[in-house]
Amino acid sequence: MRRYGVHEQQLLPLPELALPSEAELPFSHRIYCNRDLRLDLIEAVGFDMDYTLVVYDQEAMDRLSIEATAKKLVARGYPESLLAIAPRLDFPIRGLLVDTKLGNILKTDRYSYPKKAYHGTRELSSEQRRRAYNSKRIRPGTRRYHCIDTLYALSEVTLYAAAIDALDHGLSHLDYARLFADVRASIDEAHRDGSIKDRIMADPGKFVTPDPDLAATLHRLRSAGKRLFLLTNSGPEYTDVMMDYLLSGESSRYSSWRSYFDIVATDARKPGFFTGDAPFAHSQGTTSVEGFERGKMYCGGSLRELERLAGAGGDRILYVGDHIYGDVLRAKKNSAWRTLMVIHELADELRAIGRFAGEIDRMHRLNMRRYDLLDRVREQQARLKSILRRVDIPGVETQELIELEAMRARVRRVVDRDRVELKALELEYLALERAVDHGYHPFWGSVFKAESELSSFGEQVERYACLYTDRVSNLVRYSPGHFFRGPRHRMAHEH
Numbered sequence: 001m002r003r004y005g006v007h008e009q010q011l012l013p014l015p016e017l018a019l020p021s022e023a024e025l026p027f028s029h030r031i032y033c034n035r036d037l038r039l040d041l042i043e044a045v046g047f048d049m050d051y052t053l054v055v056y057d058q059e060a061m062d063r064l065s066i067e068a069t070a071k072k073l074v075a076r077g078y079p080e081s082l083l084a085i086a087p088r089l090d091f092p093i094r095g096l097l098v099d100t101k102l103g104n105i106l107k108t109d110r111y112s113y114p115k116k117a118y119h120g121t122r123e124l125s126s127e128q129r130r131r132a133y134n135s136k137r138i139r140p141g142t143r144r145y146h147c148i149d150t151l152y153a154l155s156e157v158t159l160y161a162a163a164i165d166a167l168d169h170g171l172s173h174l175d176y177a178r179l180f181a182d183v184r185a186s187i188d189e190a191h192r193d194g195s196i197k198d199r200i201m202a203d204p205g206k207f208v209t210p211d212p213d214l215a216a217t218l219h220r221l222r223s224a225g226k227r228l229f230l231l232t233n234s235g236p237e238y239t240d241v242m243m244d245y246l247l248s249g250e251s252s253r254y255s256s257w258r259s260y261f262d263i264v265a266t267d268a269r270k271p272g273f274f275t276g277d278a279p280f281a282h283s284q285g286t287t288s289v290e291g292f293e294r295g296k297m298y299c300g301g302s303l304r305e306l307e308r309l310a311g312a313g314g315d316r317i318l319y320v321g322d323h324i325y326g327d328v329l330r331a332k333k334n335s336a337w338r339t340l341m342v343i344h345e346l347a348d349e350l351r352a353i354g355r356f357a358g359e360i361d362r363m364h365r366l367n368m369r370r371y372d373l374l375d376r377v378r379e380q381q382a383r384l385k386s387i388l389r390r391v392d393i394p395g396v397e398t399q400e401l402i403e404l405e406a407m408r409a410r411v412r413r414v415v416d417r418d419r420v421e422l423k424a425l426e427l428e429y430l431a432l433e434r435a436v437d438h439g440y441h442p443f444w445g446s447v448f449k450a451e452s453e454l455s456s457f458g459e460q461v462e463r464y465a466c467l468y469t470d471r472v473s474n475l476v477r478y479s480p481g482h483f484f485r486g487p488r489h490r491m492a493h494e495h
């Protein structure tokens with residue numbers, strides 16, 4: 001048995017010491033902080049693999065997954081026309097909820113209130129949305145409401161929505177819940193039987209977008225004395241092929257991809273990994289593991305066992321993953337691990353924020369003006385009422401009546417003028433909102449926000465991710481001793 005410790009960590013020569021300050025970094029290269037984190041106190045950094053270290057080409061993956069799944073749906077008795085559909089791959093985003101009962105797809109705000117909804121890919125009007133959802137609270141993660149948490153799952157929504165578009169009129173009683181269950185089962189089957197994995201392993205270059213800074217990022221962390229581990233739900237064979245594709249030959253200092261990591265844990269079965277106490281097994285053979293060796297791959301395991309065998313744990317571990325539930329939320333709720341969430345959508349979001357800065361500012365000013373006008377209209381209406389009450393009092397002098405009438409006409413004019421301005425302002429606001437939303441995403445708007453509220457996805461990111469960024473290699477732009485500082489939160493009463 002070999003227990004590793006800090007003394008075995010090879011301190012590698014630290015390359016370029018001078019790093020630009022955070023303010024000099026482009027926004028897409030920054031790491032954003034929700035909760036203070038001192039990188040110098042982190043002893044070990046763990047990485048998820050799929051969509052974290054391995055960045056897939058979303059379009060290529062979606063096509064592969066939809067093609068494999070549509071075949072399986074047809075095999076289950078759905079019309080062959082499903083093989084010919086050309087769905088809009090850009091339809092879904094992460095954080096959506098699928099209402100499997102009504103065949104609707106929803107984007108909700110932090111209170112689970114739907115702010116946008118589509119039946120298939122046909123948008124519901126606000127009236128239709130209200131009718132369907134206003135009377136009962138939505139409970140995400142139940143049988144009826146399925147959460148779309150991962151980039152893998154986007155193709156489920158794409159196919160489900162496209163199938164509803166195609167079949168709604170063809171089949172007299174389309175069972176939306178059944179259709180969703182069949183889409184899910186077919187995708188799972190395609191993942192299990194190798195229809196998807198084998199194709200990727202045969203030609204990783206077709207499905208993966210390599211990150212030229214990944215090897216340097218891992219090396220920099222190691223150079224700073226941090227231990228690295230890989231913790232993935234993928235199996236050892238798939239992990240080996242993908243990591244080899246990413247890292248082999250990237251640096252002469254490392255003989256293989258495995259030498260970048262102190263522990264390689266595969267088949268981890270997250271999120272169960274964070275709550276159970278399963279032992280690790282060797283990837284070849286079934287004997288349970290009593291110590292980790294560099295260069296070997298392990299299967300199964302649990303957080304408790306990992307911390308025991310590694311002799312490190314708690315808030316000295318930073319875990320980097322892309323899955324809000326399986327990686328970030330569970331790690332946060334069931335351990336003291338700190339979390340860095342990789343959110344590939346962030347780059348687009350940041351671009352849209354930059355592109356629409358003028359419009360967003362204008363919307364903010366329109367809103368402020370709107371509140372002022374609404375206040376004034378309410379005030380003037382109250383004045384009108386009191387004038388009318390005075391007019392109605394019996395025995396009021398004629399002269400006073402004349403003055404009251406003149407005052408009433410003046411106030412009325414102000415109210416009418418304000419109402420005209422309000423109407424124009426609201427129309428301008430709506431047009432801007434539509435244009436900005438469409439610029440963020442043609443169907444859903446911002447991933448993180450729902451109108452002026454946080455979206456449910458944005459809320460989870462803020463709540464569970466200590467840090468978040470667009471890609472793992474943004475770590476290379478920060479000193480390994482960097483102090484990430486979160487925003488100072490203000491409650492409504494603070495000023």
Ligand SMILES: [Mg+2]
Binds near residue numbers: 049051052323
């Ligand atoms: Mg992942």
